[in-house]
Amino acid sequence: MAEQKPTKKDFVDLINTVMGTNVMTEDQLTRFLNEAKHVKDTSGTEGLLEYVQRVTNAPTSKDQLKKLANQIQQTGSAGAALDFLKNENLLTEQQARKLNKAIEQTAKKKKKNRRELLK
Template sequence: MTDQKPTKKDFVDLINSVMGREVMNEDQLSRFLEEAKKVKDTKGTEGLLEYVQRVTNAPTSKDQLRRMADHIQKTGSVGSALDFLKNEKLLSDSQAQQLQNAIQKTAKKKRKK
């Protein structure tokens, strides 16, 4: 069986599952990604980090976002990204567990298809 990349629908389902309600649809995600690419192309990484902070209201510093992105690139692991968020006190243990459960649930749905 070939590994399939997650679709936009998979990401939307994950986001909505984590939030406990519908906060995003595929069109909104597409617009977010298109705008993020434009910002990255015109303003570089710093501009992209500012954009992510502004749009998501993430309670993080640009430095934390940068370190998290570096960490994810180095490890390629969702689990280690969750550990990073917990270590930075951006997620509680229970929030990280909820997120992990939502990721696993989404992955199971994907495998059944």
Template structure:
């Protein structure tokens, strides 16, 4: 049995759930991903990281974003990324718990389908 990856809808639902209100739609996520891909292709990783910082108002430095990307590539595990964000004080323990709960909810939902 192959594991299904979360859909864009799952990811949008996760973001909206974490924010406590509807702040993103699937169309907005698609546009963001397409724009991010174009920036990566034309300006490389450095340009991509600047794009992420600018569009998300991420409170992370480019160095932190680079290390986060490296951690995700190295481990392939979102839990490790969350641990990294806690260690860098970019997420609180409470925020991390909410994210983990939303991820588990999505996994359960996928298993039912």
């Protein structure tokens, strides 16, 4: 059976867990993703990176965002992405631990749901 991919709800839960408060809904994430796709289609990667910076107020450079995207594409690993963010001083050790814990909880929940579906 193919591995289930995270849902929008999973991402929203992850974001809200990391932030420690409900800062995003599934509808907001859907709007963000739709707008990001539109920006990418009309303005390319550079436009997309500028959009992400503007919308998230992320304290990152476009170069850092490009490197992060490349890291995720090359490794497919959340751990490698977290290491990159720590090395670039974009996450503290505490934030990285919190994010990693939320990712692990989501993975466990997905695994449990798959087992229940197979029963």
